[in-house]
Amino acid sequence: MINITCPLCLNDKTQLSPVRFEIQAADERYLIKTCQKCGHNFTWFKHEVDIESYYDDKDYAVQDTRKSIFYKIQQFEYNAVLKKILSFKKIPATLLDFGSGKGLFLQFAKEQGFDVKGIESSEPRADYARKYFGLHINTDYYKSGSVFNKKFDVLAMFHVLEHIHLSDNLLENLIQDNLKDDGLLIIEVPNFNSWQSKWAGNKWLHLDVPRHISHFTPSVLNNLIEENGLEVKSSAYFSLHLGIIGMIQTIFSWFGYNGFLIADLKRKKTLSLMLALLFVLPFAILLESVSAVFKSGGIIRYYAVKKNHLNK
């Protein structure tokens, strides 16, 4: 694919800003531009890119992490999110996770008593969720319609929206046909306005081009949610795993680090990398916690409620 239109409002090149960042990845060149119509920042590239190959590579390889410290951290974090969801929706409630990956969030939700289903277009990830957690996952690439022939109380989208182009009303279709009229939407994406993003510039971990084609700010995400008939009720900017690791890479970048930390932690865990990580960790936790207080943490997490027709 190539990408020369705004992934949200589909505006073309006639109304785009000057280049914010230029990123050279392997032999390919990407630009970050701002849409002058809706204010959204996105990855612009005019050469043909085989996006699929970027998901098949080693950075995204499926590993069994159930015994790792990362699993425990994610369990702790997702359970806090589920507690928040339970302040809106009581058990028994149905929950659909769009872009459910290996099924971790669904598994934790199931343990809390939710009736869960997932959508995940990556077969290896969906298989992992089925094999290890016994989850029900649909792997068709979503375009429109009701996926499980019913509407859900909760629709979750964790780090999905930055990967997809919202052509053909994808988000609108998903919400209209799969979420109940008073349903809860929970959305989490990287925060392009975060301090870790501003401090790292084009070395920001969550820029992750070309896998990420959208780079959301809180206001653009808020507008997108409201345009789809929902109202944001609660927000959070702190993520224990994705926020802290993003801040660690930002601090590393000040000392000349040029890599992709998630990939390096999977593949080349050298002693010097682990020592540097342990040394930087307390500062990263501190800086990221302060960032989040100022709504400038590495992620944006919105809880939004679908307005029923009577309120429109």
Ligand SMILES: [Zn+2]
């Ligand atoms: Zn736009």
